Amino acid sequence: MVRLVARRAAFGVLLVFVVSSGAVLLTRVAPGSVVADLVAAGASKEEIQRERHRYGLDRPILEQYGSWLSHAARMDFGESLMFPGHRVGALVRERAANTALLALVALAVATLVGIPLGVVSGSRHSGLVAAAIRAAALFCLSVPPLLTSLVLVFVAARTGWLPIGGMTSIDATSAGWLPWLRDVAWHLPLPAIALALPLAAVLERLQSQSIGETLGEPYMLATRARGVGRGRLVWRDGFKASVGPVASIYGLMIGSLLSGSFVVEIVTSWPGLGRLMFDALRAHDPYLVAGCATLGSVFLAAGTLISDVTLAVADPRVRSGEPT
Amino acid sequence: MRRTGLALIAIVAFLAAAAPLISPHDPATKYEDCMYAPPTRLHLRDAGGRWHWPFFHPVRLVDRLESRFEEDSSRMVPLELFARGALIGEADPRAGVWLPLGADSFGRDLFARILHGARISLGVAALAVLGSLLIGVAVGGAAGYFGGALDEALMRLAEMVVVLPTVYLVLTLRAVLPLVLEPAQIFALMVGIFALVGWPFVARGVRGIVASERRREYAEAARAAGAGHARILFRHLLPASLGHLGIQATLLLPAFILAEATLSYVGVGFFDPTPTWGTMLQEAANVSALARFPWLLAPAGGIFAIVLGVNLVVQGTRGRERRVRALRHVW
Numbered sequence: 329m330v331r332l333v334a335r336r337a338a339f340g341v342l343l344v345f346v347v348s349s350g351a352v353l354l355t356r357v358a359p360g361s362v363v364a365d366l367v368a369a370g371a372s373k374e375e376i377q378r379e380r381h382r383y384g385l386d387r388p389i390l391e392q393y394g395s396w397l398s399h400a401a402r403m404d405f406g407e408s409l410m411f412p413g414h415r416v417g418a419l420v421r422e423r424a425a426n427t428a429l430l431a432l433v434a435l436a437v438a439t440l441v442g443i444p445l446g447v448v449s450g451s452r453h454s455g456l457v458a459a460a461i462r463a464a465a466l467f468c469l470s471v472p473p474l475l476t477s478l479v480l481v482f483v484a485a486r487t488g489w490l491p492i493g494g495m496t497s498i499d500a501t502s503a504g505w506l507p508w509l510r511d512v513a514w515h516l517p518l519p520a521i522a523l524a525l526p527l528a529a530v531l532e533r534l535q536s537q538s539i540g541e542t543l544g545e546p547y548m549l550a551t552r553a554r555g556v557g558r559g560r561l562v563w564r565d566g567f568k569a570s571v572g573p574v575a576s577i578y579g580l581m582i583g584s585l586l587s588g589s590f591v592v593e594i595v596t597s598w599p600g601l602g603r604l605m606f607d608a609l610r611a612h613d614p615y616l617v618a619g620c621a622t623l624g625s626v627f628l629a630a631g632t633l634i635s636d637v638t639l640a641v642a643d644p645r646v647r648s649g650e651p652t
Numbered sequence: 653m654r655r656t657g658l659a660l661i662a663i664v665a666f667l668a669a670a671a672p673l674i675s676p677h678d679p680a681t682k683y684e685d686c687m688y689a690p691p692t693r694l695h696l697r698d699a700g701g702r703w704h705w706p707f708f709h710p711v712r713l714v715d716r717l718e719s720r721f722e723e724d725s726s727r728m729v730p731l732e733l734f735a736r737g738a739l740i741g742e743a744d745p746r747a748g749v750w751l752p753l754g755a756d757s758f759g760r761d762l763f764a765r766i767l768h769g770a771r772i773s774l775g776v777a778a779l780a781v782l783g784s785l786l787i788g789v790a791v792g793g794a795a796g797y798f799g800g801a802l803d804e805a806l807m808r809l810a811e812m813v814v815v816l817p818t819v820y821l822v823l824t825l826r827a828v829l830p831l832v833l834e835p836a837q838i839f840a841l842m843v844g845i846f847a848l849v850g851w852p853f854v855a856r857g858v859r860g861i862v863a864s865e866r867r868r869e870y871a872e873a874a875r876a877a878g879a880g881h882a883r884i885l886f887r888h889l890l891p892a893s894l895g896h897l898g899i900q901a902t903l904l905l906p907a908f909i910l911a912e913a914t915l916s917y918v919g920v921g922f923f924d925p926t927p928t929w930g931t932m933l934q935e936a937a938n939v940s941a942l943a944r945f946p947w948l949l950a951p952a953g954g955i956f957a958i959v960l961g962v963n964l965v966v967q968g969t970r971g972r973e974r975r976v977r978a979l980r981h982v983w
Contacts, residue, residue, distance in 0.1 A: 343812055351824065358828035466967065470960035472910055474917065475952045478936050485943035492939050533967070587817035594918055595937070605820070606918065609827040617824075624820065632815055 329640065336636045340629030344622060351621035352396050355614040356389055396618065405622070406615040410608055416619035419604065424623050426495060427593070427600035429512075431585040433520045435578075438527035443574070445528075446535025450570075451543060451562040461532065468529035473588040477522035477595040490518045493597035519596045523588050527581065534577065539570040579635020582627055657964025661905075664957050668770035676741030676750055677761040679768040679927045683749050686711075686759035688719040688945045692751045698728065706731045710748025719945070724748075754947035756935050762950050769927040770954055776842050776928075777908035781901050783847030788854025789890060789897070795855065796862030797885050807859060810852030821849050822911050826920050835926045842921065846908045853904065857896040865892045902966070906959045913955060929954050 387395075399406060405416035449461040471479070484490040491497065496511045503511075542548065543566050551565055552558075590602030597603075605620035667674065683689075694706045707730040709723040729748040735741040742750045749755075753762040791810070795803040813821070825845045833841065865871060866889060874884050909929070915921030916930025917937065924931055932951040936942045942949070 339808075339811070342808075343815060346812060347816065354824060354828045466960070466963055469963050470956055471952075472955070472959065474910065474914055474933070475955060478933065478942070478949060478952065481939060482936075482942050482946060482949065485939050486946075583815065583817045587819040590817070590819050590823075591914055602820075606823065609824060610920075621820075621824075625816075628815060628817070 336633050340633050343629045344625045347625035348618050348622040351618040355617045405619040408616045410611040410613040416615050420619040420623050423601045423604040431589050434523035437524040442528035442531030443535050446532040450536030450539035465529040465532045468525045474591045476525050477592045480518050480522050491515050495599050519592045519598050523592050534574045538573050539566050542566050542570040576639040579631040582631030653964050654968030657961045660961035668774045671767035674739045675764040675767045676738045677764040679765045683759040685713040686755045689755040691754040753950045765927040766951050769929050773912050773929040776912050777905050779843045780846030780908045781904045784850030784854050787851035792855035792858025793862050793885055796859040810855050813852040850904050854900045858893045861893040862889045865889050906962045
């Protein structure tokens with residue numbers, strides 16, 4: 329068990345290292361740069377030289393990478409080129425908090441909707457309710473976040489029930505934090521639902537299959553024979569035994585949440601990490617891209633580690649390294 | 653369920669292949685005074701209550717600023733079979749344009765664009781799936797057959813790519829390459845990038861299958877009979893992974909279609925005159941237009957049909973692990 333965790337943790341560290349290094353090197357070798365944009369804006373030769381020197385762009389690529397790495401190891405991710413005067417660390421932290429808020433709310437909604445519905449549809453073989461849930465899940469499973477967010481934006485724009493984009497319409501510093509919080513809560517439902525719908529469908533399907541298999545086990549029949557009522561059997565015994573395999577995929581969902589939230593952030597103008605990284609990529613801001621990639625990969629590595637460990641706890645075969 | 657799903661995918665693929673024969677208009681033609689024209693209503697009975705072969709009343713632009721249209725019920729334009737080389741359509745667009753799904757901001761036929769767009773969207777995805785399978789089989793086969801340090805290195809690399817969110821990987825690779833290219837170059841580039849991102853999903857499974865089949869008696873027998881590495885691998889071991897390849901192909905297809913749509917939507921994929929589902933959805937990014945002209949979302953129907961088809965196939969397949977894996981693919 330300790331060996332497994334150590335191995336997976338080492339993989340996580342390697343992942344963060346490779347992703348952040350890849351981000352720095354790739355954006356550095358990419359054609360075009362912020363400096364090229366300065367030229368377009370009519371800056372003089374000396375100014376360009378000074379800017380290049382200030383950001384270390386005049387040094388050879390490996391030297392630049394080495395200096396980035398040594399600073400990054402001390403949690404210093406440099407200065408953004410796109411937002412001059414802003415530290416990458418502060419920018420990334422603020423945006424990551426927005427993405428985390430969106431992702432966590434979406435995950436909570438998906439769990440609260442998906443899991444109970446999965447128990448209902450998985451514990452009944454026939455019946456209108458189960459069939460309706462299954463059909464709805466199949467439908468939601470087939471509308472990826474790109475489509476859900478576009479459709480919800482359309483509905484919001486048509487009806488005016490919810491704001492169509494952004495995270496706030498007022499400023500926290502001018503309006504005080506309580507109205508600001510209420511404003512964020514008003515802007516949150518649309519992107520959160522867009523992200524939660526397909527996730528809820530995934531959870532519903534997994535929980536449904538899991539509890540369906542559990543209820544077919546002989547010991548469940550034995551419990552039933554002992555006189556345990558159906559509701560208690562499904563919601564207590566069946567649920568307890570079937571929720572483990574579903575819980576183990578939560579760590580893996582971080583990848584889906586990051587992918588999904590990227591699209592939702594773009595469509596609904598939510599100021600999150602994905603949007604920041606996309607803007608930084610387009611502006612050829614290597615340090616900002618690397619900062620976003622580093623934090624994103626830390627999330628991912630943590631997610632896979634959690635998922636591996638829960639799976640190992642739930643399934644002894646994984647623990648001993650046997651093929652499942 | 654499985655069959656329904658496969659049929660759905662096959663129908664979309666057929667519509668894409670036959671696009672030039674079905675599509676009533678050219679996808680690039682901009683019809684005058686048809687900006688944001690609504691989907692044309694077909695009628696079977698005229699004002700006097702008499703039955704006709706399907707016909708429509710041409711629309712007239714009432715308000716150019718607001719893009720408001722009105723049916724001109726004094727004129728009847730019949731649909732004709734095999735009109736102007738298409739399966740069905742109006743005989744003369746000058747008398748009135750038949751727009752089954754409405755028009756976009758340039759007055760182009762959305763139906764024609766979806767059909768032609770399917771050729772590119774599905775084409776990129778299908779070729780990328782093929783590329784992923786080829787690389788995946790080669791890498792997975794080599795890793796599983798030879799084992800050792802090569803196996804370890806290749807599989808660590810594959811695992812890393814699998815863990816990363818596909819959208820970000822594709823986006824980063826695309827963003828570091830020149831942005832403005834010919835459509836054909838973009839097509840090739842996208843196929844290449846998607847294949848680079850897709851092969852590890854294939855390779856991991858192939859490696860596992862080859863590594864376990866290698867120790868089976870029939871492989872021993874082939875070796876004893878004097879077969880070389882290549883023959884054992886291709887003739888005996890890889891056929892065992894065909895089922896896995898089928899599943900992976902089914903799962904990668906919608907992922908790549910969605911990747912194309914996402915890239916084109918955010919503006920680093922194909923660009924406007926090229927009809928793809930992604931470039932078409934870009935019109936829906938204009939919220940005020942989307943609110944008034946919901947038919948701009950029509951290309952979403954194509955994506956929905958493909959993903960639904962794949963989900964039907966996956967749900968109809970036995971085995972929980974496969975379904976769990978399916979979740980990680982689609983987006």
